[in-house]
Amino acid sequence: KQEVTQIPAALSVPEGENLVLNCSFTDSAIYNLQWFRQDPGKGLTSLLLIQSSQREQTSGRLNASLDKSSGRSTLYIAASQPGDSATYLCAVSNSGYALNFGKGTSLLVTP
Amino acid sequence: GAGVSQSPSNKVTEKGKDVELRCDPISGHTALYWYRQSLGQGLEFLIYFQGNSAPDKSGLPSDRFSAERTGGSVSTLTIQRTQQEDSAVYLCASSPDSSGSTIYFGEGSWLTVV
Numbered sequence: 001k002q003e004v005t006q007i008p009a010a011l012s013v014p015e016g017e018n019l020v021l022n023c024s025f026t027d028s029a030i031y032n033l034q035w036f037r038q039d040p041g042k043g044l045t046s047l048l049l050i051q052s053s054q055r056e057q058t059s060g061r062l063n064a065s066l067d068k069s070s071g072r073s074t075l076y077i078a079a080s081q082p083g084d085s086a087t088y089l090c091a092v093s094n095s096g097y098a099l100n101f102g103k104g105t106s107l108l109v110t111p
Numbered sequence: 112g113a114g115v116s117q118s119p120s121n122k123v124t125e126k127g128k129d130v131e132l133r134c135d136p137i138s139g140h141t142a143l144y145w146y147r148q149s150l151g152q153g154l155e156f157l158i159y160f161q162g163n164s165a166p167d168k169s170g171l172p173s174d175r176f177s178a179e180r181t182g183g184s185v186s187t188l189t190i191q192r193t194q195q196e197d198s199a200v201y202l203c204a205s206s207p208d209s210s211g212s213t214i215y216f217g218e219g220s221w222l223t224v225v
Contacts, residue, residue, distance in 0.1 A: 004153075032211045043115075043202055043216040044154075051211065089154070096211045097142060098167065101154040 002027045004092050006102035013080055014110050021075040021105045023090030028068045031096045035064050035075050036089040038104070044089065048075070080109045113137075115217035117203050123223045124193055132188045132220045136205030143186050144206075144214065145178055149199040157201075160186065161208075193224045 003026040013019055023033075032051045036044040048057045048064040050073070056065040063076040077084060087106045091099040116135040124130050136143050145157040156170040160180045171177070175193075180186040190197055200219040206212045 034214070036216075041218075043218040044204075046213045046215065049211075049213050091154075093211060097144070097159050097161070097206075098156045098170070099144075099146075099154070099214070100156070101146075103153040 002100040004102040010106040012108040023073040031093045117217040134186045134203030140205035142206045144204040146202045
């Protein structure tokens, strides 16, 4: 069974810092990996989708990398802003549809 | 519609009652998913529909849970004889197809069983 772990569970940084969120998974035979953002009381918003054949994806200040062989992904957030405060979830798919989620990293960016 | 729509947004029910949760996916999306998010737990896959194919029900936690999707669009998740451990946020999502494309989530139905 695919197990997804996210470290750290919580992170607090001052505005302007660059930061890295980590995700690891036990079964490297993945179809794809997605990073989501969840605001309190809200649903999930997809940030980046990395297919198994890709090494990284970028969107604005966000960059996600994928290393299948080591079972790891990182989400890099550049020049963090208070509006980035949210829970960030990593999800891995082995089937192409069902996602296995980590428990998330709760990020607080302070002004 | 503009996004995945779920109703009700909040539901409080008494233990033992049945509840129905509705999901209206993004128009044109053939794939539909239900997930559950319990307090302190990660998101848990429940069921997946793709077009007219038989659904993947492997994530449903017990036979009290069932789901259907009518006309390839709207889906209903039914929980019979609710228990307190069923209290959670039930999230619906849809995607254009099943080939690992981006998944779009609704805002969830918050279920509390008292």
